[in-house]
Amino acid sequence: MVEDFINIAKRAKQASLEIADLNAQIKNSALIAVADMIEKHQQEIFEANSQDLANAEKMIETGEISKSVFNRLKLDENKMRDMIKGIRDISNLEEPIGKILLNRKLDDGLTLQKVSCPIGVLGIIFEARPDVISQISSLAIKSSNAVILKGGKESKNTNRKILEIINLALDSVEVFPKNVIQQVFEREDVAQMLKCDKYINLIIPRGGNNLVKYIKSNTSIPVLGHASGICHIFVDESADINMASSVVVDAKTQYPSACNAVETLLIHKDFAKKDELLASLQLNEIKLVPNPENWSTEYGEKTLSVKVVNSLDEAIEHINTYGSGHTDGIITKNLENAEKFMNKVDSAGVYFNASTRFADGFRYGFGAEVGISTNKTHARGPVGLEGLTIYKYKLQGNGHIVDDYAKGLKTFHHEDLN
Amino acid sequence: MVEDFINIAKRAKQASLEIADLNAQIKNSALIAVADMIEKHQQEIFEANSQDLANAEKMIETGEISKSVFNRLKLDENKMRDMIKGIRDISNLEEPIGKILLNRKLDDGLTLQKVSCPIGVLGIIFEARPDVISQISSLAIKSSNAVILKGGKESKNTNRKILEIINLALDSVEVFPKNVIQQVFEREDVAQMLKCDKYINLIIPRGGNNLVKYIKSNTSIPVLGHASGICHIFVDESADINMASSVVVDAKTQYPSACNAVETLLIHKDFAKKDELLASLQLNEIKLVPNPENWSTEYGEKTLSVKVVNSLDEAIEHINTYGSGHTDGIITKNLENAEKFMNKVDSAGVYFNASTRFADGFRYGFGAEVGISTNKTHARGPVGLEGLTIYKYKLQGNGHIVDDYAKGLKTFHHEDLN
Numbered sequence: 004m005v006e007d008f009i010n011i012a013k014r015a016k017q018a019s020l021e022i023a024d025l026n027a028q029i030k031n032s033a034l035i036a037v038a039d040m041i042e043k044h045q046q047e048i049f050e051a052n053s054q055d056l057a058n059a060e061k062m063i064e065t066g067e068i069s070k071s072v073f074n075r076l077k078l079d080e081n082k083m084r085d086m087i088k089g090i091r092d093i094s095n096l097e098e099p100i101g102k103i104l105l106n107r108k109l110d111d112g113l114t115l116q117k118v119s120c121p122i123g124v125l126g127i128i129f130e131a132r133p134d135v136i137s138q139i140s141s142l143a144i145k146s147s148n149a150v151i152l153k154g155g156k157e158s159k160n161t162n163r164k165i166l167e168i169i170n171l172a173l174d175s176v177e178v179f180p181k182n183v184i185q186q187v188f189e190r191e192d193v194a195q196m197l198k199c200d201k202y203i204n205l206i207i208p209r210g211g212n213n214l215v216k217y218i219k220s221n222t223s224i225p226v227l228g229h230a231s232g233i234c235h236i237f238v239d240e241s242a243d244i245n246m247a248s249s250v251v252v253d254a255k256t257q258y259p260s261a262c263n264a265v266e267t268l269l270i271h272k273d274f275a276k277k278d279e280l281l282a283s284l285q286l287n288e289i290k291l292v293p294n295p296e297n298w299s300t301e302y303g304e305k306t307l308s309v310k311v312v313n314s315l316d317e318a319i320e321h322i323n324t325y326g327s328g329h330t331d332g333i334i335t336k337n338l339e340n341a342e343k344f345m346n347k348v349d350s351a352g353v354y355f356n357a358s359t360r361f362a363d364g365f366r367y368g369f370g371a372e373v374g375i376s377t378n379k380t381h382a383r384g385p386v387g388l389e390g391l392t393i394y395k396y397k398l399q400g401n402g403h404i405v406d407d408y409a410k411g412l413k414t415f416h417h418e419d420l421n
Numbered sequence: 422m423v424e425d426f427i428n429i430a431k432r433a434k435q436a437s438l439e440i441a442d443l444n445a446q447i448k449n450s451a452l453i454a455v456a457d458m459i460e461k462h463q464q465e466i467f468e469a470n471s472q473d474l475a476n477a478e479k480m481i482e483t484g485e486i487s488k489s490v491f492n493r494l495k496l497d498e499n500k501m502r503d504m505i506k507g508i509r510d511i512s513n514l515e516e517p518i519g520k521i522l523l524n525r526k527l528d529d530g531l532t533l534q535k536v537s538c539p540i541g542v543l544g545i546i547f548e549a550r551p552d553v554i555s556q557i558s559s560l561a562i563k564s565s566n567a568v569i570l571k572g573g574k575e576s577k578n579t580n581r582k583i584l585e586i587i588n589l590a591l592d593s594v595e596v597f598p599k600n601v602i603q604q605v606f607e608r609e610d611v612a613q614m615l616k617c618d619k620y621i622n623l624i625i626p627r628g629g630n631n632l633v634k635y636i637k638s639n640t641s642i643p644v645l646g647h648a649s650g651i652c653h654i655f656v657d658e659s660a661d662i663n664m665a666s667s668v669v670v671d672a673k674t675q676y677p678s679a680c681n682a683v684e685t686l687l688i689h690k691d692f693a694k695k696d697e698l699l700a701s702l703q704l705n706e707i708k709l710v711p712n713p714e715n716w717s718t719e720y721g722e723k724t725l726s727v728k729v730v731n732s733l734d735e736a737i738e739h740i741n742t743y744g745s746g747h748t749d750g751i752i753t754k755n756l757e758n759a760e761k762f763m764n765k766v767d768s769a770g771v772y773f774n775a776s777t778r779f780a781d782g783f784r785y786g787f788g789a790e791v792g793i794s795t796n797k798t799h800a801r802g803p804v805g806l807e808g809l810t811i812y813k814y815k816l817q818g819n820g821h822i823v824d825d826y827a828k829g830l831k832t833f834h835h836e837d838l839n
Contacts, residue, residue, distance in 0.1 A: 020741055024764035107786060113775065115785055122797045123767070200637075204797040219618075223638055225798045246820035253822035323438055334820075345815050346442035349541070357531065357818030366826070367533060367814070368525060368835035379540045379622040380643045381799040384814045396785070396802045397763050400775030402664035402752075404671035408784070417786035 008195035011151060012202035014182040015124045019149035021180035023121055027098040030144055033176045034094035037144075038087050040172035041137065041165070045083050051164035052078045052133070059157050068131075068157055071260075075131040076158050086134045089371070093141040096370045099388040100147050106420045110413060112401040114420075119392045121147035123204035126196045128153045128218060130210035133161040139207070140169055140184045142371060146391035151203070152186045153193055155210075162186060197222035205391075207374060212301070227390065229377040231301050232262030233327040234359040237269040237318040237344065239335035244276040246356060247334045248283040251307075253358040254332070255289050260303045262375060263330050263352075263362040267298065267308040269318045281309070298325040315340050319347045326350060328377045330362040330384075351377055351384035426613035429569060430620035432600040433542045437567035439598035441539055445516040448562055451594045452512035455562075456505050458590035459555065459583070463501050469582035470496045470551070477575050486549075486575055489678075493549040494576050504552045507789070511559040514788045517806040518565050524838045528831060530819040532838070537810045539565035541622040544614045546571045546636060548628035551579040557625070558587055558602045560789055564809035569621070570604045571611055573628075580604060615640035623809075625792060630719070645808065647795040649719050650680030651745040652777040655687040655736040655762065657753035662694040664774060665752045666701040669725075671776040672750070673707050678721045680793060681748050681770075681780040685716065685726040687736045699727070716743040733758050737765045744768060746795045748780040748802075769795055769802035 022030075041048070059076055062068045078086075105117035125148050129135045136152055143150040154162040166186045173179050187196075196203060197218065206226045208215045215230040236254055238247045254265035268284075270277050281291060288305055295308040298321070312318045322331050332354030333344040345353040352362045362385060364372025369387030376382050382390035407413040440448075459466070477494055480486045496504075523535035543566050547553045554570055561568040572580040584604045591597050605614075614621060615636065624644045626633045633648040654672055656665045672683035686702075686709075688695050699709060706723055713726040716739070730736045740749050750772030751762040763771040770780045780803060782790025787805030794800050800808035825831040 020765065020767060023767065109779075109784065109786065113779075220641055223641060223644075225643060225796075226641075227798075243820070249822055250820060253824050257822070257824045257827065341817075347438065349438060349441065350813065352814045352816060355815070355817045357816050357821045358823050360823035361527075361531075361816055361818075361821070362814075366527065366823070366833065368527065368833065378643075379811050380645075381811075383811050393797050393799075393801050395768065396770045396780075397773070398770060398775050398779055399759075399773045400779075402661070402668060403775045403779070404667055404675070405776050405778035405784070406671050406675045409675065415784065415786065 018182040036172040038090040051160040240271040241336040242334040436600040454590040456508040469578040650747040658689040659754040660752040
C-alpha cells in the first residue's frame with residue numbers, strides 16, 4: 004500500500020526544522036559522504052539504470068517516450084563522474100545559511116539582525132534525468148532545506164537506487180537528521196504535493212514546458228522555474244556584421260535545445276548588411292522562418308523566426324509582447340540604444356553584444372545552479388544557492404517595550420553596524 | 422457598463438513598462454505633486470468620506486459592518502495629515518531602483534551586473550481604510566511599479582475621490598506615464614484579478630485574516646502578506662520577573678488588535694515566579710485562558726492563552742506547531758537558550774528580551790512599510806520598499822560567444838568589481 008503523501012510531507016517539515024541550524028561542517032561532511040558512497044556503489048546504479056533503459060526501449064517502440072528522453076535517462080561513465088564531482092563542488096561552496104545581511108542598532112541595547120536561513124521544504128518534480136536527484140539533494144543539504152523528490156516513471160529504478168545510496172551515506176553521518184531527502188513515485192503524489200501548502204514552501208519543476216505550465220497553474224505554492232525560453236536577439240542599425248553573425252550563430256546552434264538558445268531574430272530595417280547576415284546564418288545550417296504562425300515559438304532546434312522591425316522601440320515592444328522574460332540581447336555599436344534596450348526590455352537577462360547562451364548559473368559564477376527563473380519575485384534568472392534561502396529577523400533587547408517609544412520616553416536611533 | 426478587467430490589467434502592464442526606468446527625480450516630483458494636491462483638495466476628500474460614513478452608519482444598524490470597520494473608514498484631520506506626510510516621507514527615501522547588487526567581470530570584456538528593478542504590476546486588495554490608497558500608490562510610484570487597487574465597497578466614495586486627486590497630480594507631471602495607478606470597485610474584479618497571472622505579478626492583500634486566506638488559496642500569483650499573527654512569548658526558567666511582566670504586558674496591551682500582539686504565553690515549569698507573573702498580567706486587565714479550545718487563536722483583545730511547558734524544546738515545538746511564523750520571543754538570562762530559540766523557531770521575527778510589538782517596518786528603520794509577510798520566499802517579516810523590487814541581469818560583452826568557452830579557447834575569470 005502506498006503511504007499517504009501527507010505523512011511524507013509532515014516528516015519533511017520536521018526534518019526541515021532539524022536541519023535548519025545544522026552547522027556547515029556537518030553538512031559538508033554529509034555531502035562528501037554522499038559523493039564517496041555513490042562512487043563506491045556506482046555499479047549498482049548502472050545496473051538499476053540498465054533496467055530502466057531496457058523498459059524505456061520498449062516504450063520507444065510503443066511511442067510512449069521519445070529518443071531524447073531515452074538519452075537523458077541514460078547514465079554513462081561521464082555523467083556519473085560529473086554527478087560525483089558536482090556533489091563535491093557543492094560541498095566547497097560558501098555557506099549560504101547564517102549570513103548577516105543587516106546588522107542594525109535600533110536604540111541603545113536593541114539590536115536587529117537580518118540573517119539568511121533555509122526556506123523549509125522543497126518539492127522537486129522532474130522528468131527523465133536521474134542526475135537531478137544528486138544535484139538537488141546536494142543543494143538542499145547545503146542550504147539546510149528538506150526535499151521531496153518526484154521523478155519520472157521511466158527512471159524509477161535508477162532514482163530509487165540513487166536515493167537509497169544517498170540515504171545510506173546520510174545515515175552514516177552522526178547527528179544528521181532523518182528524512183531530509185525523501186522520494187515519491189506516483190502521479191497522484193504530484194497532485195497531493197501541489198495542494199500541500201501547509202508543509203511545502205517551494206516547488207521546483209525541472210522539465211519541459213508542459214510540466215512547468217501544468218504545475219504553475221495548479222498550485223498556490225511558490226514555483227521557481229521557467230515554462231519557456233523565447234529568447235531574442237535584435238540586430239540594430241549600427242551592428243557589426245561579423246559580430247552579429249557570430250553571436251546569432253552561437254546563440255542558435257551551440258546547443259539548440261537549451262532554454263537560453265535564441266528563437267527570434269529581429270533586424271533593424273536600416274541595417275545595411277541584412278542579406279549578408281541571413282546568408283551567413285543559412286550557411287551555418289540555420290533554417291529561417293520569416294512568417295511564423297506564432298512569434299512565441301520555442302523551436303529547440305536550428306530554426307529561427309526572423310522579423311524586420313522599423314525601430315528600436317518596435318524591437319523592445321515585440322520582445323515584451325512575445326518573449327518569455329528569459330534572456331534577450333541587442334547587437335549594436337550605439338551605447339545609448341544598448342542602454343535603452345537593457346532598461347526597457349523586461350527580462351531576467353538583458354544582453355549587449357553577447358550570446359544569450361551565457362544565461363547560466365555556472366557562467367555567472369554561482370558555482371551551482373538550481374535552475375533559471377522567469378519569476379518576478381524571489382529569484383530571477385539563473386538561480387544559485389541563494390535562491391534556496393530566505394531570512395529571519397533576530398531582535399535582541401534588554402526588556403525593551405514599544406510603549407516607551409509610543410509615549411516618547413525613548414526614540415529610535417537607527418544605526419547600521421558592521 | 423463596467424469595463425472588462427482584462428483591459429485595465431493590460432493598461433497597467435503597459436504603464437509598468439513605461440514607469441520601469443523613469444528617473445528618480447521625476448518620481449519624487451510626482452510624489453510631492455500628489456501630496457500637494459491632496460493637501461489642496463482635502464475638503465473634497467472629507468466630503469466624499471462623509472457620504473461613505475453616512476452610508477456606513479446605516480450598515481452598522483443592519484449589522485453589515487462593525488463599529489471597528491466604521492472607525493477605520495473615518496478620515497479625520499490627524500489621519501489626513503499623516504497621509505500627506507507619509508507621501509512626502511516616501512519621496513525622501515533612498516531610490517530603490519537601479520541599485521547595482523552585483524558587479525562581476527566574467528572574463529576580459531565580459532561584465533555582468535545584477536541591477537534592482539520593479540516587479541511590474543501590483544494588485545492591491547484592501548478593506549475599509551482609505552489611507553491605504555495614498556500609501557500604496559506612493560510606494561508603487563517610488564518603486565516604479567504600476568498598481569491596480571480594489572478597496573472595500575464601504576469606502577467607495579472616498580477611494581474614488583482620492584484616486585481622482587492623485588491622478589490629477591500625476592497628470593500635471595510631464596512625461597509621467599498614464600495608468601500607473603488604477604482602481605476597480607466590483608467584487609467580480611477581485612475574481613478576475615486573482616486569475617490574471619499574465620499581467621499581474623504580485624498581489625498584496627491588506628485586511629483581515631479571512632480576506633488574506635481567501636486570496637492565498639484562490640490564486641497562483643505570488644501573494645505578499647500574512648493571514649494571521651499568532652505570536653508567542655516564552656518565559657524561560659531564568660527569566661527576570663519584572664522584565665517578563667513588562668514585556669508581556671506591552672506585547673498584549675499596547676495595541677491588542679495589531680498582528681504583532683502576543684496571543685500565547687508559554688512559561689517554563691521551573692520558572693519560580695509563575696504565580697507572580699500571572700497576577701501582574703491580571704492586574705493589567707489581561708484575561709488569561711489556560712485551556713483554549715485552539716492554540717492558534719488570535720484574540721485581537723486583552724486575552725492571552727497560557728501554557729506551562731516542560732522545557733525549551735517543548736516551547737519551540739509548540740510555537741512551530743501552532744504559530745503563524747510571524748514574531749515570537751523568549752525572555753531569559755540564558756544566552757545559550759536564547760540562541761537555540763532564535764535558531765530553532767521558524768518565524769519571520771525571533772526576539773530575545775524584547776516585546777513582539779517591535780515587528781514593524783518603521784521601527785526596523787525601513788522608512789515605509791508595505792506590510793508584514795509570513796512568506797518563506799521573496800520577502801519575510803516587515804517589508805519595506807525593497808519588497809516591491811526584483812532584479813535583472815545586464816551582461817555586456819564585445820561579441821562574446823559561449824562556443825569559445827565550450828571549446829576551451831577562453832576560460833571564465835570571475836572577479837567581483839567594486
